[in-house]
Amino acid sequence: MQDLSTIGMEKGLLYETIITTKNSEGIPNAAPIGVTCKNNSEIVLYLFEGTHTFQNIKSNGNFIVNILKDPMVFVESTVGELSSDYFKSYKNGFYIKNTDAFFSAIVTSVKEVKRDDKIGKSKMVVVNASVNEIIIKNKSIEPLNRAIFAIIESLVYSSRINIVDDKTASQYLEQINEMSRLVHRVGGKEHKKAMNEILKHLKKD
Amino acid sequence: MQDLSTIGMEKGLLYETIITTKNSEGIPNAAPIGVTCKNNSEIVLYLFEGTHTFQNIKSNGNFIVNILKDPMVFVESTVGELSSDYFKSYKNGFYIKNTDAFFSAIVTSVKEVKRDDKIGKSKMVVVNASVNEIIIKNKSIEPLNRAIFAIIESLVYSSRINIVDDKTASQYLEQINEMSRLVHRVGGKEHKKAMNEILKHLKKD
Numbered sequence: 001m002q003d004l005s006t007i008g009m010e011k012g013l014l015y016e017t018i019i020t021t022k023n024s025e026g027i028p029n030a031a032p033i034g035v036t037c038k039n040n041s042e043i044v045l046y047l048f049e050g051t052h053t054f055q056n057i058k059s060n061g062n063f064i065v066n067i068l069k070d071p072m073v074f075v076e077s078t079v080g081e082l083s084s085d086y087f088k089s090y091k092n093g094f095y096i097k098n099t100d101a102f103f104s105a106i107v108t109s110v111k112e113v114k115r116d117d118k119i120g121k122s123k124m125v126v127v128n129a130s131v132n133e134i135i136i137k138n139k140s141i142e143p144l145n146r147a148i149f150a151i152i153e154s155l156v157y158s159s160r161i162n163i164v165d166d167k168t169a170s171q172y173l174e175q176i177n178e179m180s181r182l183v184h185r186v187g188g189k190e191h192k193k194a195m196n197e198i199l200k201h202l203k204k205d
Numbered sequence: 206m207q208d209l210s211t212i213g214m215e216k217g218l219l220y221e222t223i224i225t226t227k228n229s230e231g232i233p234n235a236a237p238i239g240v241t242c243k244n245n246s247e248i249v250l251y252l253f254e255g256t257h258t259f260q261n262i263k264s265n266g267n268f269i270v271n272i273l274k275d276p277m278v279f280v281e282s283t284v285g286e287l288s289s290d291y292f293k294s295y296k297n298g299f300y301i302k303n304t305d306a307f308f309s310a311i312v313t314s315v316k317e318v319k320r321d322d323k324i325g326k327s328k329m330v331v332v333n334a335s336v337n338e339i340i341i342k343n344k345s346i347e348p349l350n351r352a353i354f355a356i357i358e359s360l361v362y363s364s365r366i367n368i369v370d371d372k373t374a375s376q377y378l379e380q381i382n383e384m385s386r387l388v389h390r391v392g393g394k395e396h397k398k399a400m401n402e403i404l405k406h407l408k409k410d
Contacts, residue, residue: 008345016357032357032360069353070395071352071353071356071395071396071398071399071400072395072398072399072402074353074356074357074360074399075356075360075399075402075403076402078360078363078364079360079363079402079403079406080406140213140345140346140347141345142345142347144353144357146354146357147276148274148276148279148349149349149351149354151276151279151280152221152237152279152349152351153354155237155279155280155283155284158283158284159283159284175380190275190276190277191276193276193277194276194277194279194280195276197277197280197281197284198280198284201284201285
C-alpha cells in the first residue's frame with residue numbers, strides 16, 4: 001500500500017506533519033515539517049539547510065512522515081525536543097507512538113534554492129522523495145491542512161470588518177491577506193476559489 | 206444512533222458547523238454557527254437575536270447541524286446566501302447535500318444573555334438542544350475544530366519572533382494571544398495544555 005490517497009492526502013496540497021529521522025549515533029529527532037503531496041506516491045519538502053532534519057535526511061537518504069493531530073507533539077517538537085517516550089522504532093528508523101498513520105519515504109533528489117521572503121533571505125533545500133510504505137494506526141485519519149482554517153479565520157474577520165474602527169479594519173484586512181497567501185500556498189482548487197470569493201466580496205464593500 | 210462521539214464530537218469542544226433551518230414560508234436558510242458539544246447528546250449554541258437562524262429556530266423548535274468542510278459552503282453562507290442547489294429536504298427540514306454528516310436537534314431551552322467583547326455590546330441568545338437523529342454520509346468525518354490550527358499558527362509566529370524587528374514581534378505576540386483566547390474558547394484539555402506551553406516558552410525568552 002503506497003497510495004497517499006489512502007491516508008487522505010490530495011495532490012497539490014501541503015500538510016502539517018511531524019518528520020522523524022535519526023542521526024549518525026542512532027538518536028531520533030522529530031520536527032514539524034510541511035509536506036506537499038506531488039502525486040499519489042511522491043512528496044516534496046522545503047527544509048532549512050542547517051536543521052537536524054535535513055542533516056539526517058541527507059546522510060540516511062530516508063525519513064518517516066507522521067500524520068497526527070496531537071497538539072503536544074507539535075509544541076514539544078517545535079519549542080524544544082520531543083520527549084524520547086514518544087518515539088517507537090520501525091525498521092531502521094523511528095515513528096511517533098500515538099500517530100494516526102505514518103509512512104517511510106526515500107529521497108530521490110535534493111536541490112538548493114534561495115528563498116527571499118518578508119523575514120529575510122535564507123538558504124533552503126528542496127527534497128523530493130518517494131513513498132515507500134504506509135502504516136495506518138487509526139482508521140479516522142485526516143492529515144492537517146491549514147486551508148479551511150485560514151478560510152474560516154478570514155470569514156470571521158470579514159464579517160466584523162464593517163463594525164470596527166478604521167485602524168482595526170486595516171489590521172483585519174492585513175490578516176485576511178496573510179490568510180489568502182496561506183491558502184494559495186497550502187490549499188486545493190476549491191480552497192483558492194473560496195478565498196477569492198472572500199476577497200471579491202470585500203472589494204465590493 | 207444519537208451519540209455525538211460517532212461523528213467525532215468531543216465533550217467541551219466547539220465545532221464550526223453549518224446550521225440549516227427554514228422560515229415560516231418553508232424557505233431554507235444556512236448559516237455558519239459554532240456548536241459546543243455539552244455531552245454525547247446535548248449541544249449549546251450562542252446566537253445573535255436578530256438572525257434568521259435564531260428566528261427560525263425559535264419558531265420551529267428544531268434545526269439541523271451539518272458537519273462538513275466544503276469551503277464554498279462556508280463562504281457562500283457567510284458572505285451571502287447559500288445557493289438553493291445545496292439544500293436537500295429531510296423530514297420537516299433541510300440539510301446540505303454534500304455534507305459529511307448531519308444531525309437534527311430539538312431545542313430544550315433558550316436564554317438571553319448580554320455579551321460584552323472588544324467589538325462592543327451585543328444581545329445574544331443561548332440555545333440548548335438535544336440531539337435527535339444522526340445521519341452519516343461519508344465515513345471519514347472530522348468535525349472542524351479550530352484549536353489545533355490556532356496552536357500551529359502560534360508555533361509559526363513563536364518560531365519567528367526572535368528574528369523579526371520589535372514592531373513585528375509585538376504584532377506576532379498579539380496574534381499569539383488572540384490564538385490563545387481562541388484555544389481556550391474552542392479547544393479541549395490537551396489543546397489548552399499545549400497552548401500554555403507555548404506561552405511559557407515565550408516568557409522564557
